[in-house]
Amino acid sequence: MKIKLFTLSLLLLGTMSLQAQRRMLSVPELPGYVTLKCDFHSHTVFSDGNVWPTQRIGEAWRDGLDAISITDHIEYQPRKQYIPTDHNAAWKIAGPTATDYNIILVKGTEITRSMPPGHLNALFITETDSLDKEDFMKVIEAAVEQGAFIQWNHPGWKRQQPDGIPRMYDVHRELIAKGWLHGIEYYNDVEYYPLVMDMCHDNKLAVMGNSDIHGVISEQYAAPEYSHRPMTLVFARERTHESLKEAMFAGRTAVWYGDNLAAFEEFAAPMFKSVVKAGKVFKDNGKTIRFELANSSDIPMKLSGGPEGAPAALTIPARGMVVVSADRKYLTEPLTYSVDNIITGSNSVLQVEISPAAQ
């Protein structure tokens, strides 16, 4: 015997609903600025990527990004047999979707040479056709004339630099001398290059971190290993294309990758303070004090090297809190810690001082 199961409406059509969702990321801030979450390196079927340009906007929107750049290769066109070269197609296609979803789309392209000079992204350009020529310096000059921000990509990429150690060649020094290099990728895809922190610091360049995504973000950076793609945090005056550009040329950037941040100390210190807050002492037994340490960001904070009479190590989880139990002397002198996951140089991490809030 069969039983009646469905009401009439269910009998005819059923759906399992789905809705696109944009995450809101909680990231550290720099006083006086808004933190724009950006990815300045991505590809589509118009060079060697596997997706249509609108997919990049959808990914950016869902991931909570403010700005992205599509940077298809000029010289490398492996889909040419099926898709005639059109350097500006990706922007034309992605543009209206970016407008509809309030994503800042930065026009870019990847100048794709063997090392040296390697690969460089020209960002904030207006068109690519005039950059499709052989002489490398002429290409950069033409890009700079368009107002481009020039980013050196993955300088330690093993296919071009077999030992994985990023190093400056004459051509890079020449670019810097001319003011034609503005940033270097510290992080690309799933790789990071510690020495880039120093190269950028010494040459007043912006530290960059990007996905260089060819496939699909939700596959490449799937939880639980990754909860977000690598990105460049840019500290801009406003959430506009112009402010973004100004901030990048001014070098106000940081890189968020995995559970780590990379930023020069001048940015890293206020960033840490913007999200880690100590509470008032809520217990004081005359010998030890207890207070809360809360982290409002989506990035855990991993403290080590604590002083005597205090926890040696403390991980404050993302959007979480720990209780600190410490010697009473820390009412009047600060606790000092290394923040192991805030990288400030090729061989240094952020040093911080923590005190309970005033009563």
Added chain:
Amino acid sequence: MKIKLFTLSLLLLGTMSLQAQRRMLSVPELPGYVTLKCDFHSHTVFSDGNVWPTQRIGEAWRDGLDAISITDHIEYQPRKQYIPTDHNAAWKIAGPTATDYNIILVKGTEITRSMPPGHLNALFITETDSLDKEDFMKVIEAAVEQGAFIQWNHPGWKRQQPDGIPRMYDVHRELIAKGWLHGIEYYNDVEYYPLVMDMCHDNKLAVMGNSDIHGVISEQYAAPEYSHRPMTLVFARERTHESLKEAMFAGRTAVWYGDNLAAFEEFAAPMFKSVVKAGKVFKDNGKTIRFELANSSDIPMKLSGGPEGAPAALTIPARGMVVVSADRKYLTEPLTYSVDNIITGSNSVLQVEISPAAQ
């Protein structure tokens, strides 16, 4: 052949690290108050629960709660063969841990009778022994003399009310008349009783929602079905035991269970506004406008019943955002929606008006 695998230190001892973590919940607020996250109903081995009292503090701390009450049964002591009755033991044991973790521990107990009157929690008492007597009204009187907040628990619990419909008996009306009843559980364990919204509204009682946990929170409310236990949100002037008590007697409460809130409209409306924010119009093509609607809380907002020329339904995810595309006329007149998951009465949900932010 065996290969060398471990460095010396690993050879001798290894650990897989673990650290207790406190979540920080993002919940709606009422202007001028702090939202305290509370659970006023729980058990331990000192009545019919399965855990030692300190476990309740650990759970509360990890769950991001501000206050809990341990409310073991007075009359029901099934562990008596192994654990001699001691009505005050749970607080004595849990107290120091609560102090160490900055959790407000509200002394409470469950007066456990057949229906009517059913089960009632006396909260904010100072001791329980004087409440261990037969005459129900005398027990309540003694509790009230201690300053107790009296909560009627799970009034539609099927074991006592087989049809599941909560109803007032004479004894409850008598309690109300005397000012001896202060709140009713709208939500308990995994059940909710819609009529309680009206019973509380008509009698100026606080709406309550609690876990009534006997076992373990992380098992009973495990993700992905549940990401948090049911709780009472209390809008207090400060995060103190005294302020909490004042707010509860004043009826400034709401219930968060699953993805739903239950609150009187006077609280629900500002709560919604405190977390859902419309952005400026970022696209206006002369016919339709587009703007963002962001939700900063851990509770999704499920809007339905949208007006003509606007989305019929919108779910703004927890800590997420949607883009609204609507007729240009909504620049000057508000969009109206029902918020299906903010319950304001036994048969009503919150009605809201939404407009894009001023340019």
Added chain:
Amino acid sequence: MKIKLFTLSLLLLGTMSLQAQRRMLSVPELPGYVTLKCDFHSHTVFSDGNVWPTQRIGEAWRDGLDAISITDHIEYQPRKQYIPTDHNAAWKIAGPTATDYNIILVKGTEITRSMPPGHLNALFITETDSLDKEDFMKVIEAAVEQGAFIQWNHPGWKRQQPDGIPRMYDVHRELIAKGWLHGIEYYNDVEYYPLVMDMCHDNKLAVMGNSDIHGVISEQYAAPEYSHRPMTLVFARERTHESLKEAMFAGRTAVWYGDNLAAFEEFAAPMFKSVVKAGKVFKDNGKTIRFELANSSDIPMKLSGGPEGAPAALTIPARGMVVVSADRKYLTEPLTYSVDNIITGSNSVLQVEISPAAQ
């Protein structure tokens, strides 16, 4: 003061590793056959999809599928401005990747007409160019001459059938009369059409369920709501292209969508038995017996309508187990249940008998 943090090798290059992974799905079986997990409806940039053809193979491999078909629209070519029409390009591009990953790639295309006849997939064709002509019946005839399996797609799709109710038009009856229709989609994207179960049963057609994916599988069917894409299970003699085709023409299929299966009773009954196993009675107190009911598949089994003296409802979780406590009389007579999530017709679900294993 800066501290030494990194060993030399880390100083120069770091990676955060990633590896593509193929899931192994546990699905019900039909004795004597292997269950092939298939998706016979997908798109690429060669019609209106958003991905390069190789992406479809990667997705299939990670998802644990055995076979897919790429079925770009013949008549609908919205990317034509950038990508010249090439009906066979998707297979040429995806073919070598399919071979490298042991995925059976079924050549297919979507014949895309207004209703009637609506959209139909021709599967197992050899080329598409000869199908790019106006006369619908001629197109089908040409496909059938290539040995095609003809699938009617999403017959209740609201854009073509505004009330959502699938109905046969003369053209469909004509196809059936000629033996030119072989299957109908019961499930497509996020929709299901209950009446298709009866339409297929009455006309001896295969029940089909496919993703019709245009975007990206990992976004469209993201956990926790979905742990897998919708798929057609095909009971084939072997895991080969030929056996797959034979099984489909023979109608040996089932649909897995969400936590549900749809299959004719002749398949549903043995499928259930292949994964749900009762253990021996491990406790018998003379009045009630207790035994385990285990489910080795990735699909939970939702039983309801249990008999007197037994659980009214039981959900056996995916790869999980429940304990059944029942009246002792069920040692000698079977327990009867409806399996609410195994759909056998437009208005029926699978009925099963369960007994504890022999001692």
Added chain:
Amino acid sequence: MKIKLFTLSLLLLGTMSLQAQRRMLSVPELPGYVTLKCDFHSHTVFSDGNVWPTQRIGEAWRDGLDAISITDHIEYQPRKQYIPTDHNAAWKIAGPTATDYNIILVKGTEITRSMPPGHLNALFITETDSLDKEDFMKVIEAAVEQGAFIQWNHPGWKRQQPDGIPRMYDVHRELIAKGWLHGIEYYNDVEYYPLVMDMCHDNKLAVMGNSDIHGVISEQYAAPEYSHRPMTLVFARERTHESLKEAMFAGRTAVWYGDNLAAFEEFAAPMFKSVVKAGKVFKDNGKTIRFELANSSDIPMKLSGGPEGAPAALTIPARGMVVVSADRKYLTEPLTYSVDNIITGSNSVLQVEISPAAQ
């Protein structure tokens, strides 16, 4: 205006359903035996644990275990003020629940001394009272007379062995000489002691791994870091109390902790073979071959040290599959790998040979 929202039945009572679920674990097997999943070290409120004894059975059932032992401390009774010492209470309380859920409950206790001898569990005893006496050797003798399996617990526990290095004292050697020591914990809580592999091997003792849980399993071993508690796998002839005991005295055990297994090579080699299966070569281009390597267990297999012309490293995910691309010579000679997460000794891991399946 308020809108009608609920149907009558919802108006009165709602529930958010929950059901206890038992996982079925897929673990490696030893031909001719069944693999019993066991935890031989746990505590309750009857010594220093935080839960009532029945909680341990519920946890074991949900976790998919076959057997557990509750091993409260004899000498350490910190709850004595509230709970009078009753060494046999935990079993009396947990026993009926174990019977109801088909869990094998092994009566045990923890003999709790300073080092040496440290802590030892007596398992498979019949009562504890006769073991509550001072002379350590007399206690062990009395336990052995009851048929006990004696397990030395956490021999490198830093509170007793500050450098974390487990070492045999005279008392342990005496126990071994008398045949009074039968196993040592390689893994306890969140720690492992590599040297225990050799200590067990040299003395023909069983390798053990247990949770030593005092709190709650679902908190201590929460995903994503942990998907299961540490456990001892016992290779028994049947799933009975007797067979379990026989297997343990015979030393047929392995330890599963995190993503790792620890087992002597004689067990590790067949265990690996029972779950990792190579498929047939599905592509052979005359130079390289391709075949699948599938892992049917819940434990990923991490291979490294691959030979020339084959992948250097391969992680076969839990219940997943990888494709191996290798030089054609591996049609006739096996691929050799180290399995980094199958530990066979203090300084060795399992070495395996892999070949594609015969055509």
